Amino acid sequence: MSDISTSSSTPVQYTLIITGEEILSGKRIDRHIPFLNKTLYDLGLECLGCRVIGDSDSTLSELVKDALIKSDVVIVTGGLGPTLDDITREALSDATGIGMEENPQALKELQERFASMGRPMTDNNKRQALVPVQGRFFSNPNGTAPGLVFDLGNKLAVALPGPPRELEPMVLDAMAPFLMERFHLKKVFRSATLRFCCLGESNIDAVVREKLDAVPDLRVSSLSHLGTVELTLSLPDHGLEAEEALHRCVEVLRAEIGDYLYAEGQYTLEEIVGSLLKKKKETLAVAESCTGGLLGAAITSIPGSSDYFNGGVIAYTNTIKTECLDVDPDVITTHGAVSEECAAQMAAGACKSLNSDWGVAVTGIAGPGGGTGAKPVGTVCIAVASRKGAVEAKTWRFFGAREAIRRRSVVSALDQLRRILLNLPSINP
């Protein structure tokens, strides 16, 4: 167990215990786990695990004791109300062996709060003025229950009020600053976020294992979402040294799979494509069949997209393909509406009829119906046409349900344009 009263190179580790009957019965959605984990991760703390238990789970004291063995900090939310079935206060006192006493300041704040609410204060309520004899409390400007810190010297047990509107400001205004001072924290990790598209998480994982396995202390996490993968590399912060080591890792991946890397940092693919068009002062139009507007919706989700996006045609019927996008009816008869030939003419048509530098077209079978042996559900043709007349069409085979296929189509369409704008080799699916 690291003595955390002095700064240590290993991250401060914590466990979360959320009390909430309504979460266990699916009536309420927990907000504390994402909020606390995000807030504490950014301070450099590491979460060992989270638990959700019932409101007056008699084992709470045991759970806290157990969690204190491995964790530097144990945080319990909820159960700080005035009634007897609010057991968190007593459970933490029991688990830490630290008693409680009525605190004059806490009592004063409690009385003022009731006064401001114009409500009489019962003796029950007075229990909310009990604070650890060894530790401190956080004032609660948004409720009656203060936050409690039971301080064991090398470990802490913290109790926070259950309502998010009370807990969240208390965490940001009181607990976070307290923990930073208590543990001499400065952001203890440097991290780089890389965003890939059109490359499977397992392929990326394989490259990371092969090329970065030897990097000491490297923390890698990846998050995959329908055609895109966000990869985060983190290293303990030794200043410039860590900075350079991270940079080297990024360069290694860039050398291996750089073409699939569409952004460093928190940018989306539609932002990247947008900024490329903006730089070139070029405009874009879309022609959508199976995506039905999803591509345009993605592009226009970016503020200021009107600088480079003109608009598009949602050509769900063949008539609209031929009438609004000048697709040759023979092409549809010969090759079908889901064909590279049709996609190419749709892209060129969007370019021309919407007077844009670039036209991107998507036509495919999103399912669940409409698949054939030759063109099963998931077959999607994507084409990019330029005002100068060049057209590139590709056929993809996506898997998953209708929405997954549509979203993957949008990612691949944006990436196909991105690669052309950057003169990168195109993918042959």
Place this chain on the structure above:
Amino acid sequence: MSDISTSSSTPVQYTLIITGEEILSGKRIDRHIPFLNKTLYDLGLECLGCRVIGDSDSTLSELVKDALIKSDVVIVTGGLGPTLDDITREALSDATGIGMEENPQALKELQERFASMGRPMTDNNKRQALVPVQGRFFSNPNGTAPGLVFDLGNKLAVALPGPPRELEPMVLDAMAPFLMERFHLKKVFRSATLRFCCLGESNIDAVVREKLDAVPDLRVSSLSHLGTVELTLSLPDHGLEAEEALHRCVEVLRAEIGDYLYAEGQYTLEEIVGSLLKKKKETLAVAESCTGGLLGAAITSIPGSSDYFNGGVIAYTNTIKTECLDVDPDVITTHGAVSEECAAQMAAGACKSLNSDWGVAVTGIAGPGGGTGAKPVGTVCIAVASRKGAVEAKTWRFFGAREAIRRRSVVSALDQLRRILLNLPSINP
């Protein structure tokens, strides 16, 4: 420990273990705990607790063993991928002492899946065809990893795939029916789900409090999402009696706010509008400015939407509004592109140029830029035009960020058409 192989009056108790590094680091918000708890609660199961742990937490096997002492069922999500750090399979095998073997059917489904993806299957992937020698597996139509049931006779350990789009259908289609049969469960609650749009959650809540407060044992939960509210009313199942009591509650709300009630059950607004058009054998076209395709994307998210949806024009520029939708340039000069006049002409233009029975148009200021004193960010004009020439245009003032404003616009546009198709009075925002 209740022997759950025979039906028991005490509820079947379960523990959830969620694996997910990104949840501990606050990068991703867990969806499994609310989804699984709500689903299983409605089956009459009782959750003893939930845990969130890291992806390859070596203690998983111990945690499962420990949870199996108190729980009839232990459910673990995630960690079923093909790579070696996907440890859930082995951890459950170890915790239950039940071995695994390659299952021909599972292997066949896996091979078919890879074939459909047009991707080669590595030996790694073959691990995903391993199933418990004592138990069963759930097929995964949306991914490669099947669900696994390790069956101890009086207890179960279940492994489910991590991605929600794989887990959720598997739970509803396979796990829930399996558990109901296995434990001789009948739904212990009857519930009715009502879906409202364009009416605030607090307004609905107020009506519920005023009108349904006296109904004994009534459980009400509501879930609000950008312009729509899903309200669930539940009563303990006393057969027909509960059925009738629920029906009366629904009728009370229908009488009060029935116009805002677009569906009973799990239907979406786009499904409802689609089925109305289908019944009338009428067709729809859209003209989108600030939503940029989001309305078309919503409509085409429904399988079979090609039966009634022709397509649309994404008119992000004024030129496209005038050239592709016959909007009078003077209208834009006089009233602006964000005006009921412009919206009306866009809707009529979509109707005419895409030869449809109905045209729906959206033009507005989604922000963050572009707002003025007279037309602040969130000002959105929505119009519905019919082939016969009638047009109805409304101006809304939405709050929130760009995406929220765009999504609320889509909901209001669909609802405006819904009310016209049903001859309901239109909303005056």
